[in-house]
Amino acid sequence: MADHRTAGVDLEDLRALLAEELELPVEEVTDEAHLKDDLDVDSLTAMEVAVQIEKKYRIKIDEAEIPNLTSLTAIHRLVTAKVGAT
Amino acid sequence: MTTGELAVVGLGLVAPGVRGPEGALDPAREAVPGWFRPEVALPSRGYRRLPDACKYLLAASRLAVGDAGDRFAKTERNLRAAAVAVNNTGAALLEELDHIIMRDGAEEMSPSSSPFIAMSSFASRLSMEHDITGFNLTVNSPVTAGLEALGTAARAVAAGRARAVLVCAVEEALSPAQATGPRSEVGAAVLQCEPVAGGDAGYGTCRTRGAFLDPAAAARDVAAVLGPLAGADPPGRIDAVLDDSAVGTAVARWLDGLSGCDVVLVPSPAQAGCLVPLRRALGLFAQEHPAPTRRAVLAASAQGTLAWADLTVTPRRAGEPDARTEPKARA
Secondary structure (H helix, E strand, O other), rough: OOOOOOEEHHHHHHHHHHHHHOHHHHHHHHOOOOOOOOOOHHHHHHHHHHHHHHHHHOOOOOHHHHHHHHOOOOOOHHHHHHHOOO | OOOOEEEEOOOOEEEEOOOOOOHOOOOOOOOOOOOOHHHHHHOOOOOOOOOOHHHHHHHHHHHHHHHHOOOHOOOHHHHHEEEEEEEEOOOHHHHHHHHHHHHHHHHHOOOOHHHOOOOOHHHHHHHHOOOOOOOOEEEEOOOOHHHHHHHHHHHHOOOOOOOEEEEEEOOOOOOOOOOOOOOOEEEEEEEEEEOOOOOOOOOOEEEEEEEEEOHHHHHEEEEEEEHHHHOOOOOOOOEEEEOOOOOHHHHHHHHOOOOOOEEEEEEOOOOOOOOHHHHHHHHHHHHEEEOEEEEEEEEEOOOEEEEEEEEEOOOOOOOOOOHOOOOOOOO
């Protein structure tokens, strides 16, 4: 597995957070699994995920960015950028 | 005002210490921690962050719909409907959300629970659960809302707006800061109702009526108001949910003078919710009788609203094979 630490955001921590929020086994939250199409995540749950990420990483995610939270990789990229910017 | 007649085809009850509709007439129990097990009642994803009261409602609705077989799912979705009675249901949640806003800010509210600031969200979530697109309506009033929801369903069915209606009442305990008495109503009762014509009234049929008794003139007006409500030929048993207000006292005295029927007085606390009267109706429908049996539930609020439900219970005997009487897994 590639280095999962980027700018202080551990991919596995993020995967565990997603699995907890989505009520799924960790192994189902693969890097590229699509939240809506593969994991049946609705808009309300996506907002709940965003709130939990904001709390954990002390960042702000704009409402307009929530549709971009499409996969673990996409979320990791966004969170990494925001954590690096703070 | 009299509404049309409904057939009752499915029952679902979630309440502390009660295993199902057959226990609905038992005295209400204390809601001890762990009494409701959402992982059993709602085992799939997407329920965890909902308010507990919403979980009670969804769990009871699943039991009612399951009890009736697959009739609800077979009804066209635009002819499915829900009438949901609430009174104290969201009070403790609103207090909790207020505290979050004042302490941490509105951005800390959970997206899953914050919609329930609007009491209609319980009915909305129920509609999502059962793919209901006919209509959903929330009925708010102390004590009488559950029976008023039955009346709403009957009018909708009579008008052809719906062919399957989930008639519900759901309550949640008041917070310690809100409660002035020792016990609040907790749980949910759901009756799946359909038109009588062409329907299978597995549990029976019901009609509801409503009236208003002015609290300031309750003793004077009670006979004139309750006489038409009860009708010329009251049933053999009336379950009356009454408090000790001027209205409740006047109604109790009038019932004392009725001959030929047993009156079961069900005390209603000062901060009553709306669950008990619908729970009584559900319990009466769940009773077994060798012949069609007439019953009634009367609910009165201190504010003067009265609701009356005439029930005709379909004959069922203990031991007869009937899927509806089989025990089901409940929380």
